[in-house]
Amino acid sequence: MNERAIPMDRMPLTDLTGWRGHLIALGVVAFAIIALFFADVRTMVSIWWHASTFGHCLFIPFLIAWLVQQRLPGLRQLAPVAWVPGLLWLAAGALAWLLGAAAGVAMVRHGALIVMLQGATIALLGPAVARALIFPLFYAFFMVPFGEEIVPPLQLVTARLAMLLLDLSGVPAHMEGIFITTPTGYFEVAEACSGAKFLIAMTAYGALVCNVCFKSWSRRAVFIAGALSLSVLANGVRAFATILVAHLTTVDAAVGFDHVVYGWVFFAIVMAIVMATAWPFFDRKPGDPWFDPRALQGAVRGSSHTGGVAGGALAMIVAAPLWLAATAATADPLPPVLTLPQVQGWTRTDARQAYPWTPRFDGADHFVIGRYQGAQGQVVDLAIAAYARQDEGRELVGFGQGAADPDSEWVWSSPARAPAYGRGEQITAPGPVVRHVVSFYGIGGGAPSGSKPAVKLATMKARLLGQDQRAVALLVSAEDAEGRPSDAAIAAFLNDLGDVRVLADRSVGIR
Known part of the structure; x- marks a missing residue:
């Protein structure tokens, strides 16, 4: 039988061998990732453009392209292969996105997109090419807005x-x-x-x-x-x-x-x-090779048909959002009205705040705030926010949520004293007016916690397993005044309030 070589420029587009075929397959998978998770891509780019802290991220894609261009002479000497083990890294990215979406952590979702794109590159170009591109692949993590x-x-x-x-x-x-x-x-x-x-x-x-x-x-x-x-x-x-x-x-x-x-x-x-x-x-000279192609190229175990690996990659990236949609819980109803509790030894008061304070909880289904005065003249504020379920933009903890509204004059100034299961913060307003705030968060009837990571983990578990997603935040706060320390007032109020978990559960209709 006579065989005849087909020139690269005349190779059918459906042929997935050689650099052209592997790059076509990679382009299809990369496009699918960007299209399927476009909301996260758009959010990430919006942060680059609007947040000065992450303005440098706008240059990272161009730097990655330059880094790859620098390695082109060596890359041309390598032969790409479809490598099944590379799908493990892509699967890790898909799982990370699922966990990040369930917990409502944008940084994890953004990082997962990078991992999925890295996994697609490794799986569809092979280990030799991946090792040659190891730094450009790693450098892609700097596109993720992190560090707040x-x-x-x-x-x-x-x-x-x-x-x-x-x-x-x-x-x-x-x-x-x-x-x-x-x-x-x-x-x-x-x-x-x-x-x-x-x-x-x-x-x-x-x-x-x-x-x-x-x-x-x-x-x-x-x-x-x-x-x-x-x-x-x-x-x-x-x-x-x-x-x-x-x-x-x-x-x-x-x-x-x-x-x-x-x-x-x-x-x-x-x-x-x-x-x-x-x-x-500096010990790297201009013109030094980035890698030795002969040392990287060799027999590859686990190589497979390019189309099959691309199909496996597409299945993995689709599975993550499908799982989240399939396990989404139907929100349990909240009480029609959320009321502030009666606290023994304390009465409601209309006494004016030294500087207006209202915590921020975007999208809360219920929100109430009131002032209490104790028998010894202490004044304490209690705020309660309740959610039937959390979604993007409706989160119990997150940037801008909580004691110090970034759109107000209140700013975080330092940690403050709090019970072991609460979160203490000192915030300050013009004057200066100093206020201490102790926050408690509860998810689905679980034990209240002041740890934001713990709240994210509890939220993730509830969303992944379709459990009760009702969530509540309780904030107890007092102004610092001469002769009336805020910490003492908060401690006295919490002592008379009793078990915080009971109030948290009642606020979302669990008890």
Whole structure:
């Protein structure tokens, strides 16, 4: 029988062999992932565009394309294969998306999309190509908007660094949480001043430099540790300099100074310092190969037909949303009216708050708030929010939800005392008015908890298994006043209120 080779440019589009076939299969699976989870893709891109903390993510796809382009000469020497074990990574991504969707954690869903795309690449191009592209594949994780969790601790770190430098410079100052008071004025280390955006962007930039400029893992570790440490220290210096300028001149002059050094200009200066310091230690020369194709290419176990692997990939990505839809519980009804409880030894009062406070719970089916006065004159606020079930935008815990509404003048300032099963926070409003808040969350009649991760896990379990999804938040709060500490008032109220779980269950109609 005579055989005749078919040129690449005349190969039928249905042929799934060679680079063209494997790339077609990968394109189909990648398109299916993006289309099926487009709501998450759109949310992620919207965060890049609107949140300055994640503006650097807009450049990550272009950097990945550049990283792949740099590796093209070596990639052309490799032969792609369909590799069944690669589907395990894709399956892990599908499972992660399912768990993230059930728990209502956007960051997990966004990360799962990246894992699914990575898994599709590994499964449809094979282990040799995946190893050649290991850093571009890893770098795709920087497209995920993550890091909001580090904002509160970074606010405290920045405030403490500023206080240390103020003490060393002889400027009299007092710190209360993230607020610093000097003879000139009252300064807040706000979320935007925490340095989180610099630290997150520096992490992405540092990882890129480690791959492009270094071969030694020890040098990479020293570089990334130094870059991140300098980012935190430099932000503390910036906060100190702003307060010092205000002390020496005026607050208006300090604001003008901060606007000059703040933003990408400040980040560019820090990057320049980092690169100038690290330049003499670069050990990767321009033109050095990224990998050795001969060392990567070899016999592959578990290879299969490309179409079959692509079909398996499509089945896996469809299974995740189907499972969530199939196990969605019918919401149990809430009581038609939610009322505040009678608490022995306390009476309802219309006494005016020093500064208006209302916690935020978007989409709550019921929400009530009221003030109580104790026999010894203590005043406490109790707020209750109830949900028949949680969905996107209707979540018990999440960004902007809870004690400090980001659209109000109240800001988180530090942790506060709370029972072991509650969450304590100190929030501050102009004045300043200081308020302590203790929060309790309950899911489906379970034991109340102040842990947000525990609430997410309980929500995930309820949604995955079709269990009772009724959810409630109880917030007990008091203002700090001279001679009447908020912690004592909250403790007395909780003692007279009794078992918090009973009130939580009654609020959603379980008892």
